[in-house]
Amino acid sequence: MLVSQKKHSQEYEALKKEYEDFIYIVSHDLKSPMRAISNITTWIEEDLEEENTASIPENFKLLKNRVGRLENMMNALLELSRVNKLEEEYTTVNLKQFIEEVANVAVGKSTATVVINYGLSQYAIAIAVNKIQKVLTELIENALRFNTNEKKDIFVTIQETELNYEITVADNGPGILKEIEDKIFNIFYTASSKDHVETTGAGLTISKKIMQTINGDLVFNSNEMTTFKMIWPKINL
Incomplete structure (x- = not known):
């Protein structure tokens, strides 16, 4: 009985660490495109205020890229969460x-x-x-x-x-x-x-x-x- 409890305890701790590592990695990596989106929108606002439109098309391109990247990352998380539900035929x-x-x-x-x-x-x-x-x-x-x-x-x-x-x-x-x-x-x-x-x-x-x-x-x-x-x-x- 004690051996079984020790095994379950070790498995629980391993899963807990895996979950904590996962949360840290996800929160860290999702912040990067979100921060980029915030920065780029600020650049566009500043360019519009100064009527400096030369860099706006390129900044919009960057903005679309980061939004697309963030969407792909969210889709990847969704796919990962569904792996265990995939049929094993x-x-x-x-x-x-x-x-x-x-x-x-x-x-x-x-x-x-x-x-x-x-x-x-x-x-x-x-x-x-x-x-x-x-x-x-x-x-x-x-x-x-x-x-x-x-x-x-x-x-x-x-x-x-x-x-x-x-x-x-x-x-x-x-x-x-x-x-x-x-x-x-x-x-x-x-x-x-x-x-x-x-x-x-x-x-x-x-x-x-x-x-x-x-x-x-x-x-x-x-x-x-x-x-x-x-x-x-x-x-x-």
């Missing part, structure tokens, strides 16, 4: 064909090269289609978004262990600095300024939570290349 698919279709759509008109390697005993596999598709798309789009190389290469590897399936996504981009590796799954965190790369910084947070809803995980490894691995248990239908 499993469907048997040809995983080889599925991965190729998702990669083609995610890459779109980009000239990036996608190399896919398979290490499966069979291709007909039961998966939570929508969830796996969403996370894999996010990882491939991230690999493109933050890759500054002229020739972008993405490597997708699908393999299985005795209990799990794994999809690894790696790229030849600049990589992630060691000192920020522990922050990459934080909501709204981005390694690059949002002014340089327009993103909410919520994609990896949502993706990790999605994988956890199917008793899996999304993990990051930094070797020679930036590497994310999706892991989820085998399901027999």
